[in-house]
Amino acid sequence: MSIAYRLSRVRASLPEEVTLVAVSKTHPAEAIREAYDAGQRIFGESRPQELKAKYEALPRDIAWHMIGHLQTNKIKYIAPFVALIHSVDSARLTEAIEREAARCDRTIDILLEIRVAAEETKTGWNLDELLRYVRTTPFAGMPHVRVRGVMGIATNTDDEAVVRRDFEELRRCFELLRPNFGARFDTLSMGMSGDYPIAVACGATMVRVGSSIFGERDYAHRA
Numbered sequence: 001m002s003i004a005y006r007l008s009r010v011r012a013s014l015p016e017e018v019t020l021v022a023v024s025k026t027h028p029a030e031a032i033r034e035a036y037d038a039g040q041r042i043f044g045e046s047r048p049q050e051l052k053a054k055y056e057a058l059p060r061d062i063a064w065h066m067i068g069h070l071q072t073n074k075i076k077y078i079a080p081f082v083a084l085i086h087s088v089d090s091a092r093l094t095e096a097i098e099r100e101a102a103r104c105d106r107t108i109d110i111l112l113e114i115r116v117a118a119e120e121t122k123t124g125w126n127l128d129e130l131l132r133y134v135r136t137t138p139f140a141g142m143p144h145v146r147v148r149g150v151m152g153i154a155t156n157t158d159d160e161a162v163v164r165r166d167f168e169e170l171r172r173c174f175e176l177l178r179p180n181f182g183a184r185f186d187t188l189s190m191g192m193s194g195d196y197p198i199a200v201a202c203g204a205t206m207v208r209v210g211s212s213i214f215g216e217r218d219y220a221h222r223a
């Protein structure tokens with residue numbers, strides 16, 4: 001099955017208003033080019049240097065999303081062009097993005113990543129900690145950061161009830177936080193290849209789908 005065919009199948013399974021981020025991490029530029037030629041314009045990557053290299057190699061009308069854990073010292077690789085950072089999980093990172101965005105004289109859209117999954121290994125804010133931070137109105141002093149919504153990852157399990165519970169919790173966090181932000185707080189990023197239909201049923205406005213489009217990742221031979 002070609003990338004174009006798999007992409008069209010994923011696209012057809014999504015309501016029109018749900019934004020598809022094609023997660024291309026570890027896949028070479030030629031694979032992204034194939035999806036691009038089939039009409040896809042939003043791609044997600046999880047490593048800043050890899051993201052930058054692909055940005056430089058591919059057409060300029062691609063919107064690049066950073067979806068993986070981001071270290072403050074690596075923001076500089078993506079700050080000049082990144083369209084959306086999904087994985088903002090601390091005050092320190094938020095403030096570092098503000099500084100890099102100011103340096104590039106641009107506003108960077110971000111999502112607040114919230115941890116709902118059972119696994120301790122998963123990243124993201126704890127909701128109470130995030131609410132405490134938001135109540136100090138830190139974003140008033142960060143004109144180069146625009147908070148667009150919430151991102152999260154469900155527990156990695158075959159138990160659909162657990163996955164649904166995680167997505168419902170993310171939806172609740174999104175609704176709870178929304179009054180603190182303006183009309184542009186409109187993005188709920190949740191759902192991957194294995195669980196995006198459940199995420200959509202729970203209110204996702206954006207899904208991040210990799211292997212269902214590009215095939216399995218081969219970390220040993222990464223681009």
Ligand SMILES: *Cc1c(COP(=O)(O)O)cnc(C)c1O
Pocket residue numbers: 023025046067068153191192193194208209210211212
């Ligand atoms: C890799 C990744 C995805 C895509 O995963 P697939 O299972 O390949 O669809 C989505 N979100 C995040 C945060 C990822 O790291």
